Amino acid sequence: MPLTFSKRLLLHVGQPKAGSTAIQNYLSAQREALLAQGILFPRSVLLRRNPFDKSRTPGHYTLLQALTDPDYASVLDALDAELLQHEDARTLIVSIESLFSDQPDPVLMALAARFQDWDIEIIAVLRALPEWMASRYVEECLSGFRGCLQTPDQFCDEKFARGAHDYAGRLDHLATIFRPSAIHVINYDAAHVGDGLVPAFLQQAGLSATDGALATGIRANVREKELFLVEGKRRLNHAHAHLPALVRQELEHDIRVHAREMALQLPPDIPRFTGDHIEFPPARCREILRSNARLVKEYGLVPPLADPAPHKDSDDPALHKRFIDGADALLTFGLNRMAQLLQAAIPHDAPKPANPHPLALDGHEMLIAQIAAARVIVSMNAPDAAVIATCFHNKLPVYLSSPDIVLHNLHRVSDTCLPSDAVVLDAPDQLAKLLSVTPADLVICPVRTPLRQIADAWACTGADAVLVTCGHDPQKLTDMALHLNLLICAQTGAFAFLARKTTAHKKKAGRT
Numbered sequence: 001m002p003l004t005f006s007k008r009l010l011l012h013v014g015q016p017k018a019g020s021t022a023i024q025n026y027l028s029a030q031r032e033a034l035l036a037q038g039i040l041f042p043r044s045v046l047l048r049r050n051p052f053d054k055s056r057t058p059g060h061y062t063l064l065q066a067l068t069d070p071d072y073a074s075v076l077d078a079l080d081a082e083l084l085q086h087e088d089a090r091t092l093i094v095s096i097e098s099l100f101s102d103q104p105d106p107v108l109m110a111l112a113a114r115f116q117d118w119d120i121e122i123i124a125v126l127r128a129l130p131e132w133m134a135s136r137y138v139e140e141c142l143s144g145f146r147g148c149l150q151t152p153d154q155f156c157d158e159k160f161a162r163g164a165h166d167y168a169g170r171l172d173h174l175a176t177i178f179r180p181s182a183i184h185v186i187n188y189d190a191a192h193v194g195d196g197l198v199p200a201f202l203q204q205a206g207l208s209a210t211d212g213a214l215a216t217g218i219r220a221n222v223r224e225k226e227l228f229l230v231e232g233k234r235r236l237n238h239a240h241a242h243l244p245a246l247v248r249q250e251l252e253h254d255i256r257v258h259a260r261e262m263a264l265q266l267p268p269d270i271p272r273f274t275g276d277h278i279e280f281p282p283a284r285c286r287e288i289l290r291s292n293a294r295l296v297k298e299y300g301l302v303p304p305l306a307d308p309a310p311h312k313d314s315d316d317p318a319l320h321k322r323f324i325d326g327a328d329a330l331l332t333f334g335l336n337r338m339a340q341l342l343q344a345a346i347p348h349d350a351p352k353p354a355n356p357h358p359l360a361l362d363g364h365e366m367l368i369a370q371i372a373a374a375r376v377i378v379s380m381n382a383p384d385a386a387v388i389a390t391c392f393h394n395k396l397p398v399y400l401s402s403p404d405i406v407l408h409n410l411h412r413v414s415d416t417c418l419p420s421d422a423v424v425l426d427a428p429d430q431l432a433k434l435l436s437v438t439p440a441d442l443v444i445c446p447v448r449t450p451l452r453q454i455a456d457a458w459a460c461t462g463a464d465a466v467l468v469t470c471g472h473d474p475q476k477l478t479d480m481a482l483h484l485n486l487l488i489c490a491q492t493g494a495f496a497f498l499a500r501k502t503t504a505h506k507k508k509a510g511r512t
Helices: 020-029 031-036 061-068 070-085 105-114 129-142 152-161 167-178 188-193 197-205 212-217 227-237 245-265 282-299 327-345 364-373 383-390 403-414 428-434 451-458 474-484 501-511
Strands: 008-012 091-095 119-126 182-187 376-380 396-400 423-425 440-446 461-470 486-492 495-500
Touching: 020 031, 020 091, 020 197, 020 212, 061 070, 061 105, 105 167, 119 167, 119 188, 119 197, 129 152, 129 227, 129 245, 167 182, 167 282, 182 188, 182 197, 182 282, 188 197, 197 212, 227 245, 227 327, 245 327, 327 364, 364 383, 364 440, 364 461, 364 486, 364 495, 376 383, 376 451, 383 396, 383 403, 396 403, 396 428, 403 423, 423 428, 428 451, 440 451, 451 461, 451 474, 461 474, 474 486, 474 495, 495 501
Parallel strands: 008 091, 008 119, 119 182, 376 396, 376 440, 396 423, 440 461
Antiparallel strands: 461 495, 486 495
C-alpha cells in the first residue's frame, strides 16, 4: 500500500527539450541542501541509464514503470522507504518530462492515484513551438534510445495528430487527471534571456536557490545541431534497428564525437537544423495561436510564447532529398562503426544466422566503400545492402529478388524517405530494361543467389563494374569467376570482389 501524507507534491511535467535535465541535475546536486529546507527530491526513482553520458537523465521516469509493470515493484518499495526516512520533509518534487505529452492516460491516471492524497501543484516549462519541434526532432534522430526514422514533415504530422502542439489543451488534460491546486507555467525562451531557467523554476515553485551560482550557470543535454549530423544520423538509424540498446547508445556517442571533428574541417557557416526547417500549415498555425493566447489568459503565462509563421510554398526539394555536405561522409563512418559494434556484441558461440546482416560480417569496410563509390547498385537477394545504398545521396539502388521475397521486404526497402529511392524488381528481364541506358556499377549477391541470376545481372553492368559476393566457398567462387570470365581482385572476410579481367588489370597497372 502506498504511503499517504497531507503534503505538497511539486510535479514537474516537462515539456521534453525544455531544460528538464538542467533542472533535474540542479535538484539532484542540491538534494541535501533542499532536505535541510524540508524538500525531498527522491533519489530512489531517479534514473541515469546512459553509460556514455552520466549527466543525462529521464528524471523519475522509473516511477512510471513501477506503476505499470509488476517487474518494477521494488522501485515503489524503495520510494516508500525514502519517504519514510524523510518523513519530516513537507514538499516532494517529482520530475518526469514525458508527462506533458508523451504518456498515455492509463499511466497518467496510475500516477495520479498514487498521489491522490497529496496537494499537487503542476509546473510546466514550455518552449515556442518551432524551436521546440526542431530541438525534439534533433533529440530523437540522434538518440540511441529512439533512433527516429521520420523526415521533419512526418515527425511534425505525428506530433500534431497527438495534440502536442496544443499546449493549453495538454494542461487542461493534465488538470483533469491530477486535479492540482495550482498550475505554474514558465516561458523557456524568456527564462534564458532573464536570470536563467533554474532560477525561474525555483521562483515558480516557491523555493529558494540553495546555490545561486549553480542555478544560473547549469546547462545540460545541449545537442549539436549541424544539419549533416542530424540528417546523417537519421539515415543511419534505418540500418541500426537490430542493434541492442546499449550498442545504439555507444554508436550515438561515437557519432557525435566524430561529427565534432568533422565540423572543424567543414566551412564555418555549415547549416544547422533550426525551427526554420519546421513548416506549419496555416490551419495548424491558427490552432497554435489560439492555444498560446489561452496560455496567457487562463494559465497566466508571462511573457507569451512566440507565435509561428505559416510556411511559404517553395520549389526546393524535401530536406532528405537535398545534397548536404558531410552527410554521406558521416554515414560512411557510422556504418563502419556500427559494424564494429555489432560484431563485438555477437557472442562467439552464437549460432550463425542463415541470412546475416552484411554489417555483421568481416570485410564490411570494402563493401561500404564500394557502395559509397558506386552510382547504380544492384542488390540481389540482399535487402539490407539495398537499404544501405538508399541512405546515400544520388544513387540508383535496385533490389532484385523472387516475387515472394520482394513482397516480404518491399516496405523496408522502398518506403523509407531516404536520399535515394530504391527500384524493386522481381524478374531479371526487368533489370535489363531498367539498365539499358545506365548500366550498373556494382552488383551484390549472397551465397544463395543462383549463378544464372548472377550472370543475367552482370550482363547489365558497365565496363568498370565490380561484383561483390558474400559467403561463397573458394571452389564456388573460382567456378563463378571462370564462368563469368572475371578476376578475383580481393577477398576480405566474408566478401570477395571481382571485376572484368581488362578492368582489373587496368586498376592493377594504375596502382603500380
